[in-house]
Amino acid sequence: MSSKTVLITGTSSGIGLATAVAAAQSGWHVVATMRDTTKATALLAAAEQAGVSVDVRALDVTDPASVAECLAGLDRLDALVNNAGAGHLGTLEQESLDDVRAVMEVNFFGVLTVTKAALPLLRVSKGRVVTVTSVGGVVGQPFNEAYCAAKFAVEGFMESLAPVAATVGVAISVVEPGAVASEFVSNVGVIDAVIEQAGPYAPALTAYLAHTSGVFANAQTPQDVAGQLVEVLAAERPAFRVLTSDAARAFAGVKLADLDGAVVQGLTGSWIA
Incomplete structure (x- = not known):
């Protein structure tokens, strides 16, 4: 597999960092991207400890020029892992529409920008796109609200794209973690300040945060999710939808009866066969 290349976005911490290291350990040539490469210290240390190397490059998913420059530097690409994202906590009355647009820009349009740029290379290699979404892309x-809206949009876009991409040999998968113990959660914002600004929504927000603290007490590790992402990368015929834990399957199962996406893919794929 040493000749196969995977590009992973958002690798400075959390799932992205763990996936970059795990993929390199599995024999992939890993192009590990992040917006600010000065934040690559933790990744490089983890790679060194694991006895592997990764190719760190700058890529800002919200900047088409940055994406184009990064992809132009690749001779080939066999897989793309869309992992970069940003959390957001808030409710509509208490935030601006610009706040919502910013969440969509990173979590939705950023995914589309990178995927669009990668598809010509992936058509050549008959490769695959693996996008890290969330159970928040299934259950609001x-x-x-803004974060789930972005993840719902990603899920709908990828579910619609998958049968089209399959006609040119590109496989599409979404990977849906539940609670994951990573820096992603701490990056959502200063919780106390959010509560102070919640006004009439403060009691509901306080109750919600109490609930989520219990959920995250039993969170998956980034390494566990990374291991499953590497399995998707290696699978001969990857499932469209992969839920990464029993808790995630139970939660999404409230809404999804078709857990691996096979029924929907068979239906929509038949429309263009």
Whole structure:
């Protein structure tokens, strides 16, 4: 597999960092991207400890020029892992529409920008796109309106794209973690300040945060999710939808009966066969 290349976005911490290291350990040539490469210290240390190397490059998913420059530097690409994202906590009355647009820009349009740029290379290699979404892309959650909207959009876009991409040999998968113990959660914002600004929504927000603290007490590790992402990368015929834990399957199962996406893919794929 040493000749196969995977590009992973958002690798400075969390799932992205763990996936970059795990993929390199599995024999992939890993192009590990992040907006600010000065934040690559933790990744490089983890790679060194694991006895592997990764190719760190700058890529800002919200900047088409940055994406184009990064992809232009690749001779080939066999897989793309869309992992970069940003959390957001808030409710509509208490935030601006610009706040919502910013969440969509990173979590939705950023995914589309990178995927669009990668598809010509992936058609040549008959490769695959693996996008890290969330159970929040299946079940809407209180005070996560903008974040869930972005993840719902990613899920719908990829589910619609998958049968089209399959006609040119590119496989599409979404990977849906539940709670993951990573820096992603701490990056959502200063919680106390959010509560202070919640006004009439403060009691509901306080209750929600109490609930989520219990959920995250039993969170998956980034390494566990990374291991499953590497399995998707290696699978001969990867499932469209992969839920990464029993808790995630149970939660999404409230809404999804078709857990691996096979029924929907068979239906929509038949429309263009």
